Amino acid sequence: MAIKWPEIQYRESPDGMLDPILTFPKQPKGNIGKYGGMRRDYLQQYRKATYAQMSMEGTLKQHLMDVNEQAKTMIDQLVERMSQSEPMLDKNSDPLGWIQRMNALKVQAEEVVIREIVFI
Helix, strand or coil, X not given: CCCCCCCCEEEECCCXXXXXECCCCCCCCCCCXXXXXXXXXXXXXXXXXXXXXXXXXXXXXXXXHHHHHHHHHHHHHHHHHHXXXXXXXXXXXXXXXXXXXXXXXXXXXXHHHXXXXXXX
């Protein structure tokens, strides 16, 4: 089976050279966020072929936005589950202790999510 290469259009530059007219897929609007940025860095460093392919296909930004959304959702779910499984401090009687405990739960949840979603 032969590979079908896309037809490439050219335009003549002022110096007489033919320059290819390149078009790139439209990228979605939005921010890739913290976890999307971590995923991008991971792909650039450890999965170079995947990063290059997704960049050329124009699917990278959507993938990074999806990873960010999945990570945030999973963190919220894990924090909720962990806070229900352990006795929590009363938010009204000890607000600083409650915030400290919730931050500790979020850090634990982030460690899990980063291993399971971002760095795979």
